[in-house]
Amino acid sequence: MKELHTGNLYWPVTLGDTREYEPLRQNKKTQVAVIGGGMSGSVCSLIFTRSGLSTIMLERGKVAGGSTSANTGLLQFSNDIMLCDLIDQIGERDAQTFYKACKDAVNMLAITADSLSLDVGFKRRSSLYYASSEQQLPKLKKEYEALKACGLDVEFWSPEEIMSHFPFRKSGAIVTHGDAEVNPYQFVNGVASAAADAGLQIHEQTNIVAHDTLPSGLHRLRTADGFEIEAEHVVYAVGYEPEELRGKLVKADLNRSYALVTGVQPNLQSWHERFLIWETARPYLYMRTTVDGRVVVGGLDEEIEQPLHSGKARHKRSEKLLEQLQALFPELQAPIEFEWNATFGESRDGLPFVGADPAWKNVYYCLGYGGNGTVYSMIAAHLLRDLIRGDSHPLTDIVKLDRKSLASI
Known part of the structure; x- marks a missing residue:
């Protein structure tokens, strides 16, 4: 098991008792099997279940026990890659589509948080994105114009405006409205519990050690304890790529x-x-x-x-x-x-990896690389749900594993 963090984590101490889920102890059949019980697995499983898909979520440890506990809980529509750079990389239409989807995802996270019985510390916030040096100010202004042209709710603050609101001076800053913060540990536990109440089957301490495709096209997953699940669709929501993918698709x-x-x-x-x-x-x-x-x-x-x-x-x-x-x-x-x-x-292109395995029918990945993983998880949940149901989604070609923007990397 990959070691994901070391040190003294804050979020787990904010939630006393967490719901426990029994390990898989019998063979089962389902429409969708989701491997991974962190942010991406839990959000996908909730959306799948609420959309009427029979779903089982399999977690080799504890729900929210991996990277979720080290997540810092900033939810923003801006990304590690600036919109102006993404436009240069994939074109204005696709770049704007992606950024607007991130904004919509923050709103969907707000709706989801509000639907939970657990208070998960979700608060709507604005963001201050400041120029670290005078030399970076022209690029920041270019980004402001790109965000504004995209129809996003942004302002540009001068040094004087920054100083009138904060005890520090910077050469300029973009203020984005429509962002949020959350307690990620509480959120994932709340989402998993709500999904279980809606019909999701969750099995903790269930490690998948084999994945085979049957002649019928169904997928057979085998656990370390020897139990099997037959699924029509399999979603890998494991944070980072499974070992068998390393170096093949995910750059x-x-x-x-x-x-x-x-x-x-x-x-x-x-x-x-x-x-x-x-x-x-x-x-x-x-x-x-x-x-x-x-x-x-x-x-x-x-x-x-x-x-x-x-x-x-x-x-x-x-x-x-x-x-x-x-x-x-x-x-x-x-x-x-x-x-x-x-x-x-x-x-390497600043976008998450979400979509179908190009060589393995009905196998999908939700790999939310980058500093915006929670937002990407909500995007992925709806995109993968649409793929599983045979519907189209506007981001499919932008974030798929074999997308064009990776060809030259």
């Missing part, structure tokens, strides 16, 4: 990133409307607040796949992140209470 890089959560801040008045904050530099610093008044800070990405095991080295990065926070907000003095290091993936 991506696995890196590691750092995050911390402070203690409760006694005073957040200078943090205008609790905006989500990030910057143009790459790798970028990003931060948000929590419903109980803490601050989440992330960044310092490194091109190394394995999480850092040295607690001393990890804390050194956390102290650097805290210094960057306090450079922007000098009055925030609550100490670090949680810190972790996690593996994350970036596709």
Whole structure:
């Protein structure tokens, strides 16, 4: 099992008791088998189930036990790849279609969160995307014009406007309206529970070790304990590509990133409307607040796949992140209470991998590479549902595994 994170995670301590699901202990048949019980698997399973598809979700560990716990919960329609760059890469029509889909996905996440019986800390927020240096200001203005031309709700703030809202000065910033934040651990547990109540069958501690196609075209999944599931369709929602795909279809890089959560801040008045904050530099610093008044800070990405095991080295990065926070907000003095290091993936064209296996009928992938994984999960849920039902979806060719934008990479 791939090690996804090390350190002291914050989100799991915000939810006491979690619902448990029995391991698979008998052979079963279903329309759709979803492999993976994290953000993408749970969201896909909920949408499938609510759409009338008989679905079983199989998780080799615990629901929300993998990357979900290290997710920092920023939900934005802007992506790691700027819209203006995506236009150059895949054309204006497709790039705008993708960005609009991200905005719609944030709205669908809001509707989903509101439908849950569990409070998952979902709050609508705006974002401040500032120029890290004067040299990056022209590119930021170009991005603002692209977002505005796409019909997205954005403003451009001058240094004076930034200073009138925050205790720091930057050469310029885009303010995007329509973003959000969530407690990812609570959200995934809430989504899985709601899906189970709607008819989804969930099996934790169920490791799939074999996947064969029968002469009938059905797929047979076998667990490590020897039980089998026959499914018409199989969705791999495992965060990153299955080992059998490595290097064949998915062109991506696995890196590691750092995050911390402070203690409760006694005073957040200078943090205008609790905006989500990030910057143009790459790798970028990003931060948000929590419903109980803490601050989440992330960044310092490194091109190394394995999480850092040295607690001393990890804390050194956390102290650097805290210094960057306090450079922007000098009055925030609550100490670090949680810190972790996690593996994350970036596709080489800045888009997620969602769609059908081009060589394996009725096998699909929901691999949400990049910093916008939760948003991509909601997009994937609807796209894959449409593919399974034989319907079309406007993003199919844009995010499929063998898309044209990967040909030259």
